Every structure is written in structure tokens, then in C-alpha cells.
Amino acid sequence: MSDRSLDLDDFSDLIERPHGGLRREAEERRALTGLPPRALGRLEDVGEWLGSAQARVPVRPITDPRLVVFAGDHGVAELGVSTRPAGTAKELVRELLDGASPAAVLARRFDVPVRVVDMALDCDPGELPAEVTRHRVRRSSGRLDIEDTLTPEEAEAAFRAGMAVADEEADAGTDLVVLGDLSVGGTTAAGILVAALCGTDASVVTGRGGGGIDDLTWMRKCAAIRDGLRRARPVLGDQLELLATVGGADLTAMTGFLLQSAVRHTPVILDGVVSAACALVGQRVAFRAPDWWLAGQAGGEPAQAKALDRLAADPLLEQGVEVGGGTGALLALPLVRAAAALAAELPVREGPEAEADAEPAGGAGVVDAT
Template identity: 75%
Template sequence: MTTLNLDDFSDLIERPDGGTRRDAEERRERLAVPPGALGRLDELGEWLSAAQGSVPVRAVGQPRAVVFAGDHGVASLDVSGRPAGSAHELVRAFLEGASPAAVLARRAGVPVRIIDAGLDCDPELLPDEVVRHRVRRGSGRIDVENALTIEEAEQAVRLGMRIADEEADSGTDLVVLGDLSVGGTTPASTLIAALCGTDASVVTGRGGAGIDDLAWMRKCAAVRDALRRARPVLGDQLELLATVGGADLAAATGFLLQSAVRRVPVILDGVVSAACALVGQRAAFRAPDWWIAGHMSGEPAQAKALDRMALVPLLDQGVTLGEGTGALLALPLVQAAAALAAELPEAPLAPAPEKDADDGAAADADPASD
């Protein structure tokens, strides 16, 4: 029996400080660089200022990449470009620095934390700090069965909440959220279709690994069948995650919500993090104010979710890979926005106009002397 109600987050999450944001906007008006000349960088700096409650904004000093990993049973239907149960290989490549996201994190000096929420592999294949959080081995095939039991869904959400608390307590001031999964875009697309009231064909994309037309049709059918199972439980977000989500998606949802509670801003990556964010928005409507979309992944479901949350991606470079790659690419933009807002000088005040000598003499004259 679950004791967790995601709707309770609605009372726990406040918006970033509106007064601070207005102060940041006023300060921006006083800078030597003309308003509007820096485009969205101004908006980013003001968003960060409100999140921090600080004017001027502080530099992003302790960013962290947090990546939730898991395997999905639906991958056995050949809906992914990778073999079912092979997500641990992606994790291993990341740990060895051989993946694009690992390269970007290393170049940016961003520490990475990978959490195994539901990988389908022997724990001995990966370091203990990765696998010790595992909720279960793999998630169920969502077209015909639940991804998780309700108890496992609660455990996964609480795992994400705990990781968010640990990051906030350690001083992390900005999180890059990523995912490492095989089959993960299928439950993500299902969640988004269910929450947006959309058909399977509208949200089904080709995933980070890329799939051919036959695989796309299988994936579309899987989303369609999972969507039929999702609609009856739309009123309960935890049950929705248990029915058509997965351990990694449930953990990421808990992480996003608790990060908003702890006032830690997050850069979202692709369709998986967008799906988790959309579930989070359904639970707590103010939560998306703490998130920004790093990039446009090309997945139609991601575009649908971001539009519903009114989040405009920072980048659109055609990057379809997950793992936090797009969010890591966006991180330097956020850091640059903070630096510009904090370090650009204010324009000097214009000198007061001098009084005309004749005007002054006339003003000093005594009218009674005429």
C-alpha cells in the first residue's frame, strides 16, 4: 500500500522569487549594453537570479549531471535501435568516458552521477555506487503489463527525491538531467500522449538510436496499446508511472519535483526528461518554473510536452542522442548568461543639466523691486 501522493507537491513547491526577478530586470535596464541586445541570455540570467533569490545573479559554481538508468521490457518488441537489456553497456561507456555526454561533461568540468534505477543486468557488471540504488531489474512490458508495482513506483519516486536532497545538501546549484535507457522513449511517448490527449502516431518518434520504418510501426503499436492501459489511471500520477512508466522515469520524476521543492534549477534533456517533467507538472503546476529545456531532440513527443509546459528549448542542433547530451550542450549558455548578468557594468548616470546663468539671475531677483 502506497503512502505517497504526488499531488502533495503542489503545496510544497513555490515559484522562483518574483520580486527578485523584477529587481534583476530593473538592473538589466541599467546596464551599459542596450536591453534586448543579448537576446535570451537576458531572460536566462533573470530566471537564474529569481531561482537563487539573488541580485546580481551568482555564477553557476557547482553544476552536476544526474543521469537515471534503466531497461524497459517493451524493448523486446524490437522498438529500439539497441538490443533489449543492453542499457548497462551505455552506462559502462559513460563511466569510461567513451560516450558523447561523457566527453562534454569532462570538457565542461561537470561531475556526473549515474543512478541505476532499473537496469536489467547483474549488479557485478557495474560499480556499487551506480547499482546500489536499483529498484528492480528491468521494467515490465507496458503494452501488456504494468511497468512496476505501485510499491516499486513509490520506491523509485522516493529514490529520486533522496538523490535531489543529497544534491541540494551538497551545494549543487544547477542540475543537468539525463537518462540512459533502452526502450525508454516508448514509455516516455506513452506518458506524454496520455497527458496531452494525443494519439500514438502523433508522438511516436525514432528514438536516440534511430529505427527503420518497420521498427517505427512496431513502436507505434506498442505506444497505442500502452496508451489504452494508461487512460484509466490518469487521475493518479503515481499509478500512471507504475502502469506505463518505469523505475528510471519514476525516479527522475521524483527528482524533478524534489529539486523544485529545494529550489535547485534543472536543465532538461530530451523526450524522457520531458515526459517526467510533464508528469511533475500534472502533480504540481508551479514546478516547471524551476526547469528549462536544454535542446530540441527531434522527438515529436518532446515537442508536445514542452509546448504544454510553455518551455522553449535553448538549442536546436539536430542532436537526437539522449544521456544528457543536449542539456550539457546548453549548460555553457546558462553559465554565460549568469556571468553577463553579474559582471557587465551599469551605464554611468547622465550628468544633471546646468542652469542657465540668466535664468538663475532672474530667479534670484526680487519681484518687489520693480
Template identity: 60%
Template sequence: ARLRARLPRQTGSAGALGRLEDIAVWLAVVQGGETVRPIAAPRVVLFAGDHGVAARDVSALAPGHTAHAVREAAAGGGAVGLLAGLHGAGVRVVDMAVDTDPALLPEAVTRYRVRHSSGSIDRHDALTTAQAEQAFQTGMDIADAEIDGGADLLVVGDIGVGNTTAAAVLIGALTGTDAAAAIGRGSGIDDATWIRKCAAIRDALRRARPVLGEPLRLLAVSGGADYAAMSGFLLRAAIRRTPVLLDGIASAASALVVQRIAYRTPDWWLAGHVTPEPSHAKALDRMALEPLLDYKLRYGEATGALLALPIVQAAACLAAELPVEDEKADEDAAPSLTKQTTPTDAGDAEADSTADDPWLTDDTAIEAGGEPPSPAPDAPPPAGPEAAGRRALADDAAGPRVIEYGGSGGGFVPGPGDDSGPAGVSTPTR
């Protein structure tokens, strides 16, 4: 509330920063303070896994795409590497169920692997209950490691063939949406592939509905190792009071499952963007999360969230660094009165004759709202030209202008062409 009241004083009017103000206030709340701390150490975590349902020919991506994308991202390449480097974010890739020989991937990537691919969810469970528990705990452990390592904002994304099918099943089951209304074109599928995908989701939804009341069991039946890990990651980040920027439909599906575990967890998340997948928008709506961007992206790998990251960073920077306008106005409006003398034709001697004038000492710089110093008790009032007033420059929004000090009425009087003194400055009298 304090930041919300302060922002108009920083920008000059209420709502001047639009939605950036909402983001700044959200950040202040999740950071646990009355002011915003700039985002200094964002971290991207990608959970990777293949899905057995892809064997039903529901994706336009070829087998082996996941392993290739994981190798590329782990090496700092691909879209995620470029965007993360652009915005100063570190990247971590976690293989949960990639269908490839682990020796072909870095050991740091494969150390948490639960299995080779997840089961085909239209006919089989994606995981055993024990595997789901292991993956969920892995996600929690990784969140702890990232937060303990200094991350102040987490970006969660996914890599995997068949992952939009699993996401549509989870979201469809949790929102009561049927198969045809839950799916889009995913990886860019044609009509025939869309029909096959719709049938696979229909069958998977039948298997998911009986376990809706058991979130971990739902992840085992209809999710996958990557979804279970993302769910544990999101839950632990909320427990650790660390903000998370969600990416696409996979992270939204995992978030929706976590909301079933702890209803207020979405308070710690921000939706980076919304994809063209219909079920993605349904999931965000159910969690009351408004996406920052709608660029029709379906690339995955946290690219949408990374495009939104500089918006969040900008909101934090502006709220933290913009000066309060009232204070700046006071500083700008305070006149600085300095002695100004103009040598006359009589020479420097006459110009220097004011040096001992008690009304024109260097101490006559007046603070805003203050009183000018009094002359010595026995000092005579100024005579001659000084009686008409002493001139000093005061800067304000209109530029320098002349203010006369003295004159017949005493105090500050407008200079030639002025109707009033500097804005925000009182006019003390002697």
C-alpha cells in the same frame, strides 16, 4: 524586476543580450535574489533503466546497450563524460532497472536498483505500486544528496533501450495525443520498426488512460523505474528551489508527470534542447518551456542539456559581472587635471616658477561635478601665460583632448578644436 531594469544599463540598450537576459532573470528568481550568482557547481544525474517493451523490436539499439553505456558513463567516458568535463560538471549515474548482473557495474551505481528491467507496458505494468514509490523516493533522496553536496544547477538525463517508447506513452496520455502523432524515429528506426512501435504505444495508451488522475500509478503502469526516479528528482529539486536543466524526451515526460502533482514546478526548470521526437515538443509546449537549442539531437545521456549548459553559464556570468554602464561612463568622463609645465629656453628656473602658484597645486584634480579648490585668500590671480588657461588631458570616448582651465571667463573652457567639455562632466566655475 530590478535585474531586468539593470541589464540595459550593463549592456547599453534594452534587449541587447536577447534571450540571455531572460535566462539571467530566470536564474535570479530561482536563486532567490535580485542579482544572479554565477553557476559554480553544476551536476549531471543520469537515471538508467531498460524497458521490457524493447522486446517488441521497437528500437534500433541492441540488447545490452544500456549496461555498456552505464559502465562507460560511470567511468567518465562517452559523450556525457567529455561534455561534462568540458563544462566543469560532475556526473552521477544511477541504475534503476538495468537488465544486467549488478556485479558487472560499480556498487555506487547499482545501490538504488529497483528491479531488472521494467515490464512491457503494452501488456503489463512497468512496476508494482510499491516499486514505483521506492523509485520515486530514490529520486527525491538523490536530489537532496546533490543539493546538500553543493550543486547549484542540476542537469537530468537518462540511459536506456526502449525509453522513447515509454516517454511517448506518458506524453501521449497526458496531452491527448494518439500513437502515430506521438512518436518519431527514436534510436533511428526504419519504417517496419516504426509500425511495430506505433502499435505498442497504441496498446500502452489504452492501459494508461484509466490512471491519468493518479501520477504515481501512471508511472507504475506506463513509465518505469527510471521515470519514477526522475519524477521524484524533479519534484524535490523544485521543493529545494534548485534550478534544473532538462535534457531529452525522457526528462520531459517525467517533468510532465510532476506538473500533474504540482502545477508550478516547471518554473524551476529550463529545457536544454528539443529532440526530433514529436511528443517532446508537445510536452515542452504544455509546460510553456522554450528549448534553448534545436540541433536535432537524439543521443540522450544529457548531451543536449550539456550543450546548452554553457549558454546558461554565460547568461549568469554576464549578468553578474558586466559593469553598469552609467557608472563606467561617470568614471571615464571625470577629468583628471594635473599641473603641466613646459620648460622654456630660459631654463628650468622659469619652469619651476609655478611651483608656488596657489592656482596650480597638485590638489587641482577635480572630481566629476565637483568644484576646483579655491586659492589662498590673499593670493593674486595668475598672470602672464597662466591667465590664458592651464591645460590638462581628459580622456573620453574620442581619446585624449585638451581642456583649458582659467581664461577670461573662468571655469572650464573648450581647448582648441573642441566644442564642449567631456561628456557627463559639469563645468564648475570659480
């Protein structure tokens, strides 16, 4: 990939840390509410994270979140590594679009708009709305155990598509992204990425997937991850080539999305093992990028636990949700909204020391570092 025009090294210069200087102001403001330290537990941390991301104290309440779901089929599913037949991710997408999936129910309940981005579904583009398929790179990704999942050109196109979606969301005023994925075979690709980047073997990262696979299917999945890992290790020094080799179009786009969201100062809630694996790749590209991401919930996939440990990311919830589509991350959204509301609206004590903070909802008392 030496001739490509996309240079991932640029992200190291483009991505800044959230405004860490405001954490002290947030802590001081919390003290002026009269609450004892840590009285709100993790909600204090989340409120400070949001304030740093917004470069503002008190934090603005979350008003325009969006569920963004990247979708694709993976050729490795032909090996029987999932409970679902290969090439059927379109059915999962259709359930989400029709409002019939767990993620759709929660998004409707929490009043969160849903955006689906088809990167490599194995179906005719005409079977889905044009706004879903307009970024598609190819029809299904290659079989990662024996061939590259993407050509160099496809990998760059997928990565740029993810960046474009991040820009579109930032330009539209999205103030928090709930990130999800829908695929058949995607957790196998994610397991390879995590094992390769963490220097471990296939059995350590092979989980049961969203469908709770049986022992025989687990063995096939473990073998596929082992074979893919052999192909991934020689290209660890080049993250885009790594994604082309074993990641597929959806995971490549998600990585581009995460990094560009960090460039645009858009905070993101991660869902399950796939988004965690993409975040791990993103960390290799730009070490400051993970400061813009929050682990929503811990599922049952060992690869997710391995990735989050390497990212030093403590999940907000532990619900074991594995159905995908952003369901687990959506469960964390009410807590994030609650943290923002508490940080923004709890009254501070009156007096000389609190004079600057006397109007927590806006106006006086606002420290804006933008």
C-alpha cells in the same frame, strides 16, 4: 495505490515559484549597464530565471553543476522498438562511466561531474560500481503493453529514490543539475506518457529514437505506444499509478527527482524526450514546478515537442541531438553559464541611481531574498 504512504498532492504546497519579485530588480540592473533592452536576447531571460531561482540579484555564477543520469531497461524493448537489443542499457552506462560517450566527452570538456543512478538495468548489480546501483528498484521494468512496469511498492520506492537523489545533490551544494537518461525502450514509455497527458494518439508522438529506427521498427514502436496508451488512459487521475503502469523505474525516479529539486530550489536543465515526459507528469502533480526547469535543446522526437509545448517551455537550443545521457542539455550549459556571468559581472553605470548596484560581483548591490 490507495494504501501508499506517499502523497503527491503535498508537492503542490511544498513547491513555490522562483522569486518572481526579483525579475524587476534584474531588469533594472540590466538597464543600468547601458545595454538596450533585449540586446542579449535569450541570455537575459536565462539570467533572470537563474536570479529568481537563487533569490538573488545579481545572480551568482554557476560553479557547481552536476550531470545526473537515470538509467534503466524496459521490457517493451523485447518487441524490437529500438535499434539496440533489449537489456543492453548497461553498455550505454559503461560508456558514460568510462568517458567514451558523447555526454562523457562534453562533461569532461565543461568540467561537470557525472552521476549515474541505476534504477532498473538488466544486469547483475555487481557489474557496476556500488554508488551507481544503490538505488536500484528492480531488474528491468515490466512490458508496458501487457503488464504494469512496476508494482505499487516499486513505484513508490523509485519515486522516493529520485527524491533522495535530489536531496543529496542539494545538500552537496549542486547549484544546477543537467538531467539525462540512458535506457533501451525509454522513449517508448515517454511517448505513452506524453500522448496520455496531451490527449493525442500514438502516431503523433512516435519518433525514431536515438538510433534512427527504420520504418518497420517505427511501426512496432507505434503499436507498442498504442497498446500502452490503452492501459495508461484509465489511470490518468493518479500520476504515481500512471508511472507504475507505463513509466518504468527510471522515468518514475526522474519525476520524483524533478519535483524534489523544485522543492529544494535547485534549477534543472532538461535534455530530451524522456526528461520532457517526466516534466509533463511533474506539471500535473504541481503546476508551479516547471518554473524551476529549463528546456536545454530540442531534439527530433515529436513527443518532446508536444510535451514542451504543453509545458510552455522554449528550448534554448535546437540541435536535434538524440543520443541521450544528457548530451543535448550539456550543450546548453555554456549558454546558461554565460547568462549567469553576464548578469553577475557586467558593470553598471556610476551615479546616484546606480549607487546600490556599484559592486555587481558581490557586497553592495546584492539583493538577497533568501
